[in-house]
Amino acid sequence: MNIVDTVTDGPILIVVTTFLFSMMYCCIKYVQANKNLSLIIRFLSNFKKSDLNFRFKEIDSWMNANPYIATSWMEFRNTLVFSESVALREGSEYQYKDVSSTVQNVQTTVDPLYFFNEETLVTSKFNYKMVQTIPTILTGCGPLFTFLKIAVAFGLIDFSSNEKTVASVSNFMAGMQAAALVSVIAVGSSLIYVVFEKFLYNRLCKVPLAQIQAQLSELFASISSEKFLYELLRESKIQNNSTANLISTMPVQFKDAFNETMAANLVPYLENVIFGLNQLNKQLKETAKAASRGNSEVDDLF
Numbered sequence: 001m002n003i004v005d006t007v008t009d010g011p012i013l014i015v016v017t018t019f020l021f022s023m024m025y026c027c028i029k030y031v032q033a034n035k036n037l038s039l040i041i042r043f044l045s046n047f048k049k050s051d052l053n054f055r056f057k058e059i060d061s062w063m064n065a066n067p068y069i070a071t072s073w074m075e076f077r078n079t080l081v082f083s084e085s086v087a088l089r090e091g092s093e094y095q096y097k098d099v100s101s102t103v104q105n106v107q108t109t110v111d112p113l114y115f116f117n118e119e120t121l122v123t124s125k126f127n128y129k130m131v132q133t134i135p136t137i138l139t140g141c142g143p144l145f146t147f148l149k150i151a152v153a154f155g156l157i158d159f160s161s162n163e164k165t166v167a168s169v170s171n172f173m174a175g176m177q178a179a180a181l182v183s184v185i186a187v188g189s190s191l192i193y194v195v196f197e198k199f200l201y202n203r204l205c206k207v208p209l210a211q212i213q214a215q216l217s218e219l220f221a222s223i224s225s226e227k228f229l230y231e232l233l234r235e236s237k238i239q240n241n242s243t244a245n246l247i248s249t250m251p252v253q254f255k256d257a258f259n260e261t262m263a264a265n266l267v268p269y270l271e272n273v274i275f276g277l278n279q280l281n282k283q284l285k286e287t288a289k290a291a292s293r294g295n296s297e298v299d300d301l302f
Contacts, residue, residue, distance in 0.1 A: 011145030011182045015138065019189035022134040026197050029126040030204040036068040037121065037208035044215040052106050052219055053082070069121065076115040081107045081223060107223040112216040121212070122205045131197065135190040142186030149179035 043062060047055060063073035122128075 009178050009181075011141075011149060012178070012185055015141050015145070015182060015186045015189060018134075018141065019138060019193060022131075022138075022193060023196065026131055026134075026193075026200065029131070030200050033122050033125055034204035034208060036125075037205070037212060040066070040069060041208055041211050041215065044212065044219070047219060049219050049221075056082075056106060068125070069116075072115045072120045076108070076110075076112065079108045079110040080220065081109060106220055108220045109223055111222055112220055113213055116209075116213055116216055118206070118209060121209055134197075135194050138186050138190035138193065140186075142183035145182040145186070146179045149182060150176065 043059075047059060052059070060073075060077065063077075064070050
């Protein structure tokens with residue numbers, strides 16, 4: 001049985017074709033994942049933990065615009081605690097409200113690895129289960145086609161004459177050889193695929209994924225939920241105390257403000273009114289005196 005006949009044999013051709021297409025699919029998907037992960041790494045490398053407070057909108061916009069990581073980022077963003085503020089959603093925008101004066105930079109109450117892992121950034125982006133099933137399929141093709149070839153070879157044996165017996169036995173041996181080769185090629189291709197897939201996955205996916213996780217962990221420090229609740233309670237008590245002090249001093253402040261307003265506006269107005277009344281009274285007295293002098297002169301004439 002020559003090489004050409006071996007390669008063109010139906011079962012062997014099926015196994016080899018399945019192996020080649022599986023390798024191509026694996027390479028294409030892993031390269032695509034590597035390209036997206038490398039893009040995220042280059043973007044995150046432009047940020048530092050110290051300037052994340054005032055550049056958060058930039059990273060938020062880019063993450064939301066990238067469909068590869070947008071879903072994971074939206075879930076992760078809800079766990080963030082900002083310096084002296086927390087992001088609260090109002091419609092389509094986020095407003096930052098004061099929460100704690102001891103929280104520095106941007107922190108998260110959940111480990112970033114919970115949102116950015118192999119499942120969310122690699123295996124969910126393509127049919128990873130099929131990639132892992134290929135070795136089993138290749139291995140299963142070996143016994144399947146081997147027994148199929150053996151069954152076909154036994155069916156071709158003809159003992160009706162010496163010539164047919166010799167020819168059928170010769171064909172039977174060739175069929176048995178092909179049946180054995182099917183199993184060898186199937187198991188061999190399965191082993192090659194496993195080694196190639198593991199090496200490629202580690203090189204193109206796990207290494208850049210670990211870099212992304214390290215960058216996110218460096219940018220967003222973790223804070224426990226219990227500590228965050230404690231800080232929230234502490235700040236709430238401080239604000240309540242400030243509110244109580246404000247309410248208690250409000251009447252005094254209102255009285256002082258009222259007195260200042262009266263002194264600044266009403267008193268000058270009343271002074272002007274009193275001054276006008278005094279002038280009017282003075283003029284009336286002068287008019288009365290003039291009238292009394294005129295009457296006395298008339299009396300003298302008569």
